[in-house]
Amino acid sequence: MLNISGLQEGVVLDHIQSGKSLDIYYHLGLDKLDCQVAIIKNARSNKMGRKDIIKVDGAIDNLDLDVLGYIDHNITVNIIQGGVISEKKRLKLPKKITNVIRCKNPRCITSIEQELPHIFQLTDETTETYRCMYCEEKYGKNL
């Protein structure tokens, strides 16, 4: 059994779909942090069978919950203070995401104007469909 100690202060991202932790690691910019980060892959889960977990030692400023919500809104975000969970954040599909995915439509204005932010808007919550703000090209949620 792998043993990773508990946190005094930090963030635990739990119930990550197995195999998605590295995507999240990079999308949240955790690779740029100086603090300790533990990525646990394929942990046993009664609910999910297998899951990934990310533990970040230390408080994170500006944790982008929109990105997390886009990637997987079933993830549990636990804020740890004084060794206990002080807050559980619920995620939802963000209405708008910026520079998380890139528009692949070669006819889109973003294909020639590199400085434009790639903005996608949620157009159908049931099918989790996003459309490019500029050309309205449709994108499924999965990265």
Next chain:
Amino acid sequence: MRHMLNPLDFSVEEIDQLLSLASDIEHNLPKYAHVCDDKILATLFYEPSTRTRLSFESAMLHLGGRVLGFSSANSSSAAKGESVADTIRTVSCYADIAAMRHPKEGSALVASMASQIPVINAGDGGHQHPTQTLTDLLTIYSLTGRLDNMTIGLCGDLKFGRTVHSLIEAMVRYPGVKFVLIAPDELRIPSYIREDVLTAHNIEFKEVSSLNDAMPDLDILYMTRVQKERFFNEEDYIRLKDRYILDKETMKLAKENMFVLHPLPRVNEISTEVDADPRAAYFKQVQYGMYVRMALIMTLLEVEKPC
């Protein structure tokens, strides 16, 4: 300040007001000759489109305004690598309103976000061409006196034809409109129009391949050109381009009060012998295009309607 990027940006009531103004312009053209005397329209055409550009210029000139602009990317700062946003910021200092045609989708939205003046999307790639849709609406409204309770046949390239997609999206907002979609299998309407627009709004429609069979039911026939530039394979284009040709014989199957529309230019999908038929409305449609652009310029500039 408002822009016109997508015809659906305007509510049905706002479209009605616009068409009503355009209709008044049609019948009282001299009354509007000086309403934009001190205004300048910039026509920013990053790709050639003689018809649309002339229509905008003619519209502004008829309102008493003046026009400036460019008619290809090569003759603009885009050739030096200037962004759309920077171009429109500059143009905002010179003109009161801008009409922009650009080959890339979403370019008009980018312009509107940086602009200090109203922007009219005069076509952004295969995405939107709202003033063509407004032209089609005004033509149908002027000829039939209504935009509801009618059967519209759309024929030809329903896959790539953006005018067809925009017209469907605009017309489903009116009650009692039915569609007959006439196209070969290869050029059928895209699934997102079929499902997200027609089915989602519970609109009655049928997809057929025979123009002759559909003709007797139609109040409006909207013909389109099979666009050569959309095909990778010349053989496919040649095989499909002559699939539908509207001629005198086919017109005999239509109602006496049916009208034929076409966004133009045509190639051979409407035989020239049909031009003399009183139901051929496609050149009249060009005229309506100018009136509706006049109404749109006035509306966006918030120019008061003269007494």
